[in-house]
Amino acid sequence: MNFKYLYSLILVIALFLIAYAGVEMAGMQFVFGILVPYAAVVIFLWGFISKILCWANSAVPFRIPTTAGQQKSLDWIRQNKIDNPSTTIGVVVRMALEILTFRSLFRNTKMALHKGAKLIYSWEIWLWVGALAFHWAFFTTVTRHLRFFTDPVPFPITLLEKADSFFQVGLPLVFQSGIVLLAALLFLFLRRLLEPQVRYISLAADYFPLFLLIGIALSGILMRYFIKTDVVAAKELAMGLVTFQPCIPETVGSIFYIHLFLVSTLLAYFPFSKLMHFGGVFLSPTRNQANNTRMQRHVNPWNYPVNTHTYEEYEDEFREKMIDAGLPVDKE
Amino acid sequence: MNDKKKIITGLAIFLFLFTLPIWYNLVSATSAPEPELSAKAKAAKTCVRSKEYMVAEHMQLLDVWRDTVVRTGERTYTNPDGKQFNMSLSTGENSCIGCHVSKADFCDKCHNYASVNPYCWDCHIDPKEKK
Numbered sequence: 057m058n059f060k061y062l063y064s065l066i067l068v069i070a071l072f073l074i075a076y077a078g079v080e081m082a083g084m085q086f087v088f089g090i091l092v093p094y095a096a097v098v099i100f101l102w103g104f105i106s107k108i109l110c111w112a113n114s115a116v117p118f119r120i121p122t123t124a125g126q127q128k129s130l131d132w133i134r135q136n137k138i139d140n141p142s143t144t145i146g147v148v149v150r151m152a153l154e155i156l157t158f159r160s161l162f163r164n165t166k167m168a169l170h171k172g173a174k175l176i177y178s179w180e181i182w183l184w185v186g187a188l189a190f191h192w193a194f195f196t197t198v199t200r201h202l203r204f205f206t207d208p209v210p211f212p213i214t215l216l217e218k219a220d221s222f223f224q225v226g227l228p229l230v231f232q233s234g235i236v237l238l239a240a241l242l243f244l245f246l247r248r249l250l251e252p253q254v255r256y257i258s259l260a261a262d263y264f265p266l267f268l269l270i271g272i273a274l275s276g277i278l279m280r281y282f283i284k285t286d287v288v289a290a291k292e293l294a295m296g297l298v299t300f301q302p303c304i305p306e307t308v309g310s311i312f313y314i315h316l317f318l319v320s321t322l323l324a325y326f327p328f329s330k331l332m333h334f335g336g337v338f339l340s341p342t343r344n345q346a347n348n349t350r351m352q353r354h355v356n357p358w359n360y361p362v363n364t365h366t367y368e369e370y371e372d373e374f375r376e377k378m379i380d381a382g383l384p385v386d387k388e
Numbered sequence: 389m390n391d392k393k394k395i396i397t398g399l400a401i402f403l404f405l406f407t408l409p410i411w412y413n414l415v416s417a418t419s420a421p422e423p424e425l426s427a428k429a430k431a432a433k434t435c436v437r438s439k440e441y442m443v444a445e446h447m448q449l450l451d452v453w454r455d456t457v458v459r460t461g462e463r464t465y466t467n468p469d470g471k472q473f474n475m476s477l478s479t480g481e482n483s484c485i486g487c488h489v490s491k492a493d494f495c496d497k498c499h500n501y502a503s504v505n506p507y508c509w510d511c512h513i514d515p516k517e518k519k
């Protein structure tokens with residue numbers, strides 16, 4: 057049994073308690089409401105930028121043509137313009153489908169022994185469903201949160217809120233994306249816990265982001281629907297942060313600081329963890345390169361200079377002698 | 389060869405989007421809302437429940453009111469101090485709008501700031517809002 061999830065679970069619970077104790081008992085609103093969020097954003101930006109710049113130094117010496125589709129060839133062979141694009145537009149389409157719909161995860165297969173004897177491969181769609189649900193719900197929730205950081209709130213955000221509370225359940229209205237977010241995270245966690253093969257390869261660093269995000273979603277949902285707090289004051293605090301006039305309104309409850317502390321942890325942890333796949337996915341070499349090696353020459357820049365002697369040059373040099381010897385030549 | 393130029397362009401776009409609230413708020417004015425208490429509310433001194441409770445939970449109170457009226461027909465609410473209120477959003481003197489008088493000067497002040505737009509007013513009319 058792999059108990060690595062326990063380390064992560066204990067860590068997230070500890071973070072939860074630190075924020076709670078810090079605010080409720082030690083009265084450190086200033087630390088958890090201002091210092092920690094600013095520090096987290098600085099670490100996030102610094103870490104994110106330096107990691108990307110480091111990656112940007114990587115060599116891209118040639119194109120990777122082995123992707124899943126017929127490449128551009130003779131006119132009468134139909135090219136798969138998205139899976140094996142030869143133009144920038146094709147690459148943009150392939151990247152967009154990859155980033156917005158996780159196309160390669162969609163092709164996920166599972167290998168299993170059937171009745172103990174036959175090896176079968178089957179289509180495994182649930183990871184894709186869970187991942188897509190989580191990422192889109194996360195994106196929607198974070199975008200909706202811009203209402204705490206803008207004043208007046210721009211129209212697209214209010215529109216998104218309207219759409220997200222379409223079913224008008226309860227008061228305050230339930231935002232579907234928040235619920236989907238929590239459900240998808242729980243599913244992704246259970247997948248790691250219950251599937252023996254996935255559990256075997258899961259590390260504490262796989263569970264930690266899941267628990268952290270579950271903690272964030274849970275504290276947010278608690279705050280909106282159950283342990284209410286003064287949302288106008290919460291927005292004042294958030295606005296103070298983004299306008300660099302930080303303030304601590306007194307009526308904000310500790311549940312808000314817990315939420316904020318977990319988000320700060322996520323931000324500070326982000327650049328040093330597997331979550332950097334957010335930046336990395338844009339750099340996927342088998343997805344972001346047009347397969348145009350048959351149209352364009354890609355020279356490896358660190359090749360040592362190779363002295364060449366092409367056939368044309370050879371013929372120029374020996375033409376007379378070749379004609380004398382009766383050998384065929386291209387140019388007379 | 390590497391893709392440094394393209395990557396740095398992408399990074400710059402991301403940084404711009406991430407810090408968008410900062411730029412946005414540079415050009416738009418901000419101030420915390422101050423809901424105006426009507427003369428009537430000032431005279432009454434206290435709300436249906438304590439101020440802290442109202443600030444955080446008035447929507448849930450309204451939800452309970454709505455369900456109580458529509459499902460049981462009971463139209464009077466007694467708060468923990470024994471005071472009685474008209475269990476209504478906008479009908480009668482002792483209702484939310486009856487006492488707070490103006491939706492625009494009171495409810496909307498906070499709601500615009502926090503970007504909430506209760507759909508209640510699709511049906512419940514605020515009589516004083518007509519211009």
Ligand code: HEM
Nearest residue numbers: 197201204231233234272273276277279280287290294319
């Ligand atoms: C990783 C980023 C974040 C995630 C995933 C997240 C998630 C959530 C979720 C799921 C909710 C429940 C309600 C809903 O669905 O909108 C919520 C509520 C809330 N969050 Fe966040 N949150 C994040 C960042 C923040 C930040 C930075 C703040 C600081 C202002 C914040 C402040 C709040 C507040 C005040 C509520 C209560 C909203 C209400 O009562 O209407 N959140 N959050």
